[in-house]
Amino acid sequence: MKKSIVRIENLSHRYTRDWAIRDINFEIDEVGVLGLLGSNGAGKSTTMNILCGVLNQTEGSVYIDGIDIREEPEEAKKRIGFLPQHAPLHLELTVEEYLTYCAEIRNVHKNEIKNAVQKVMEKCGVAHFSNRILRNLSGGYRQRVGIAQAIIHKPKLVVLDEPTNGLDPNQILEVRKLIREIAEERAVIFSTHILSEVQAICKEVKMIENGKMVFADTMDAFNNYIMPDSMLLSMDNPPSTAELTSIPGITAVEPVSAGSYRLRFRASSDLSKQLIKLSVQNGWELKEIMLEKSSLDEVFAQLSNKKSR
Numbered sequence: 001m002k003k004s005i006v007r008i009e010n011l012s013h014r015y016t017r018d019w020a021i022r023d024i025n026f027e028i029d030e031v032g033v034l035g036l037l038g039s040n041g042a043g044k045s046t047t048m049n050i051l052c053g054v055l056n057q058t059e060g061s062v063y064i065d066g067i068d069i070r071e072e073p074e075e076a077k078k079r080i081g082f083l084p085q086h087a088p089l090h091l092e093l094t095v096e097e098y099l100t101y102c103a104e105i106r107n108v109h110k111n112e113i114k115n116a117v118q119k120v121m122e123k124c125g126v127a128h129f130s131n132r133i134l135r136n137l138s139g140g141y142r143q144r145v146g147i148a149q150a151i152i153h154k155p156k157l158v159v160l161d162e163p164t165n166g167l168d169p170n171q172i173l174e175v176r177k178l179i180r181e182i183a184e185e186r187a188v189i190f191s192t193h194i195l196s197e198v199q200a201i202c203k204e205v206k207m208i209e210n211g212k213m214v215f216a217d218t219m220d221a222f223n224n225y226i227m228p229d230s231m232l233l234s235m236d237n238p239p240s241t242a243e244l245t246s247i248p249g250i251t252a253v254e255p256v257s258a259g260s261y262r263l264r265f266r267a268s269s270d271l272s273k274q275l276i277k278l279s280v281q282n283g284w285e286l287k288e289i290m291l292e293k294s295s296l297d298e299v300f301a302q303l304s305n306k307k308s309r
C-alpha cells in the first residue's frame with residue numbers, strides 16, 4: 001500500500017468573515033508530484049501556507065509524516081521545504097552565502113553545510129553562479145535558488161507555490177524539469193492556475209475552486225474530463241440532420257450555418273475517421289472537421305459546480 005507524507009483533514013480557514021478554504025481533505029504520496037490547480041483567489045496559497053505551518057488554520061488538521069503540525073510544529077517543519085509565492089531571497093547575498101545561511105537555519109549539521117550547499121547548487125543548476133549576488137540573477141535563476149533553499153535540508157516534502165510564475169517559456173521548461181527530478185525521491189506539491197503546467201508535470205491533480213476541493217484524481221482522469229465532446233462539421237452536400245443523428249456515438253446534432261453542424265458525441269467514440277469514410281461513401285463533400293475542447297474556464301466552471309469526490 002502507498003504511504004502518505006501529508007494528510008489533511010477537514011481543513012478550513014477564514015481570514016475575516018468569509019471562508020477562504022472550506023473542508024479540504026486529501027493525502028499526498030511519499031514520492032511524486034502533485035499539482036494543486038485553481039484560478040486566482042481559489043485558496044491554493046492559503047492551503048499551502050497552512051500545510052507548511054506558516055498560517056494557523058481556523059479548523060481541521062494537517063499531519064506531516066504522521067505529525068500534527070499544530071502540536072509539534074518544529075518536528076513537522078523539519079520534513080518540509082517551502083518556496084512561497086514570493087521567494088524569501090536576501091538579494092544582497094551571493095548564491096553560496098544565501099544557501100549557506102538557509103542550511104544553517106534549517107539545522108544542517110555544521111560539518112555538512114559546505115557539501116550540502118555545493119550539491120544543491122549543482123542539482124539546481126546554479127553552481128556556476130555561486131559568487132553572483134542574487135539581485136543580479138535573472139528570474140529563472142532566482143527561482144532555481146528559491147527551489148534550492150527548499151531542498152537544502154533534504155526534506156521529505158517540498159511545497160512550491162506557483163514556482164513558474166513570471167518566468168519565460170525556456171525558464172519554465174527548465175524549472176519543470178528540475179521539479180520532476182526533485183520528485184524522483186520525495187513528494188512535491190506545487191500550485192498553479194495554468195492547466196498545461198499540471199499536465200506537463202503531474203500524475204495526480206487536485207483542483208480547488210472558491211475554497212473547495214472540486215476535483216481529486218489522476219491526470220489521466222482529468223484529461224478524460226476535458227476531452228472534446230463536440231465537433232464542427234462543414235460539408236458542401238450535407239445529409240439530413242436525422243441521418244447524422246442516427247450515426248452511432250453521436251448524441252446530438254445542432255445546425256450552425258448552411259452545411260455546418262455541431263455534433264455532440266460520447267467522449268469514448270472515435271468519430272472523425274468514421275465521418276470521413278461516410279462522407280466519401282455518400283458524397284457529402286466534407287470541407288472541415290474541427291474538434292472543440294472545453295476551455296479551462298469552462299472546466300473550472302463545470303467543476304466548481306460539482307461536489308468534491
Ligand SMILES: Nc1ncnc2c1ncn2[C@@H]1O[C@H](COP(=O)(O)OP(=O)(O)OP(=O)(O)O)[C@@H](O)[C@H]1O
Pocket residue numbers: 015016020038039040041042043044045046047193
Ligand atoms: N491575508 C489575507 N487577508 C484576507 N483575505 C485573504 C488573505 N489572503 C488571502 N485572502 C483571500 O482568501 C482567498 C484565497 O486566497 P489565496 O491567496 O489562498 O488564493 P490562491 O488560489 O493562492 O490565489 P492566487 O493564485 O491569486 O494567489 C481569496 O479570496 C483571497 O482574497
